[in-house]
Amino acid sequence: MDGTLLDDANGLHEHLWPLVRELHRRGIVFCPASGRQYHNLLERFGEVADDVVFIAENGTYVVRRGHELSSDGLALDVVGRLVATVRELAGSGADVGVVVCGKDMAYIERSDAAFRAQADTYYARLRVVDDLRTMLGDPLFADEVLKVAVFDFGSAQATTAPALAGFRATHQVVVSGEHWVDVMSPTANKGTAVRQLQQALGITRAQTMVFGDFLNDLEMMDAADYSFAMDNAHPLLRARARFVAPRNTQNGVVRTISAMLGLAWTA
Numbered sequence: 001m002d003g004t005l006l007d008d009a010n011g012l013h014e015h016l017w018p019l020v021r022e023l024h025r026r027g028i029v030f031c032p033a034s035g036r037q038y039h040n041l042l043e044r045f046g047e048v049a050d051d052v053v054f055i056a057e058n059g060t061y062v063v064r065r066g067h068e069l070s071s072d073g074l075a076l077d078v079v080g081r082l083v084a085t086v087r088e089l090a091g092s093g094a095d096v097g098v099v100v101c102g103k104d105m106a107y108i109e110r111s112d113a114a115f116r117a118q119a120d121t122y123y124a125r126l127r128v129v130d131d132l133r134t135m136l137g138d139p140l141f142a143d144e145v146l147k148v149a150v151f152d153f154g155s156a157q158a159t160t161a162p163a164l165a166g167f168r169a170t171h172q173v174v175v176s177g178e179h180w181v182d183v184m185s186p187t188a189n190k191g192t193a194v195r196q197l198q199q200a201l202g203i204t205r206a207q208t209m210v211f212g213d214f215l216n217d218l219e220m221m222d223a224a225d226y227s228f229a230m231d232n233a234h235p236l237l238r239a240r241a242r243f244v245a246p247r248n249t250q251n252g253v254v255r256t257i258s259a260m261l262g263l264a265w266t267a
Contacts, residue, residue: 001034001041002177003213004230005253010121013251017048019258024051026261029201031055033190035149035176035216037106038063039124057101058174058182058216059193060146070196071103072188073144074171076136082148082167082183083132089163095153096160099123100132102143107132118151118179148183149176156181176216191219198223209260211245211253212237228256 006012020030031053032041038056042049053064062069079100086098097110099119106123108115109132119126129135136145152160160181164173172184190212198208208224210217213233221227221240229241230248238244246252258264 001032001036001044003232003248004211004217005032005248007249007251012044013254015251015254015258019254019263020048020051022263023257024048029053029197029203031194031197033059033193033210033217033220035122035147035180035182037101037123037125038103040122043124053197055190055193055197057146058176058184058188059190060184060188061103062193062197069200070193071144071146072185072192073103073146074148074183074185076141076145078167078171079145079148080133080136082164083136085164085166086150086160089160094159094163097151098132099149099151100136100145101147101149102145104143107135114153115151122149146184147188150181150183152179152181155179174216175214177214182216189219190217191221191223194220194223209257211256212241213248226260228252 023030033055034041035058038054038061041054041056045052050065055062060072083098086096090096097115100107105125105127107127107129108119109129111128135141150160156179157175161175164183167173167183171186172188174182176182206225209226210220210224211228212220213230215234217237218240227241228243228245229238230245230252232247245256
C-alpha cells in the first residue's frame with residue numbers, strides 16, 4: 001500500500017477500481033498486501049471487498065470475503081516484553097510509541113495528538129488503554145495479537161530496530177517504513193502469506209505478480225516469477241526483485257498490470 005499502491009497523498013488512483021473489477025472478471029485475484037490493519041484495508045477497498053483477498057499486518061492475517069484463510073500470532077508474554085522494551089526506549093529519550101495489533105482491534109497507551117495521528121492512519125479500529133501490560137494480563141482479554149508495531153518519530157532503522165535486536169533470534173523484526181518497525185512470529189511475512197494463498201487457490205509462482213517498495217516486502221519478491229520493485233523502492237528491495245515498475249506517484253502498479261494484460265490505461 002504505502003509507497004507502492006498509494007500515492008504520496010495517501011490516495012488510490014481512480015483507475016484502480018475498473019482494473020480490479022476487470023481482473024475479477026478474468027478470474028485473476030487482486031490482493032492488497034500491507035502492514036496495515038485488516039479493518040483499515042477493508043475500509044479502503046470497501047466497494048470491491050468481495051473481489052479481493054487481504055493480506056494484512058505484514059502477512060500475519062489473510063482474509064477472503066470476511067473469512068480467515070490463515071493467521072500467525074504472538075504469545076502474550078512476548079508482547080508484554082516488547083511493550084516493556086519500548087517503554088525503556090522511550091525512557092531513554094527516544095520519541096516512540098507502541099501499537100499492539102490484534103485481529104479485532106489495535107491497542108495503544110500513548111494518546112497524544114501527534115502519535116494518535118500516525119496510529120489513526122493505519123488502524124481503523126483503535127482503542128486507547130491505560131496500561132497495555134495490564135490489559136495483556138487480564139484473563140478477560142480475548143483478542144489474538146498478530147503483531148507489535150512501533151512508531152519512531154526519528155529513524156526507525158537507526159533507533160528502534162537496534163533496540164529490538166534482542167528479539168531477532170526468535171521473531172521477525174522488520175523495518176516496514178521510515179518510521180515503523182514491526183515484530184511478528186518468526187514464520188510470518190508477506191512472502192509466506194502469498195505462498196499460503198497460492199496453495200489455497202491453486203496458483204503458481206509463474207501466475208503471480210507482486211509489487212513492493214520497502215523491507216517488509218523482501219520475502220514477497222521470492223514468491224512470484226513477476227516480482228516488481230517500485231522505482232522509489234529501498235535499494236535492497238530493488239536488488240531482490242526481478243523487474244522495476246514506475247513510481248507509486250506515477251500509478252506504477254495499475255500501469256504495469258494493465259500493460260501486462262494488454263488493457264487500455266490513461267494517465
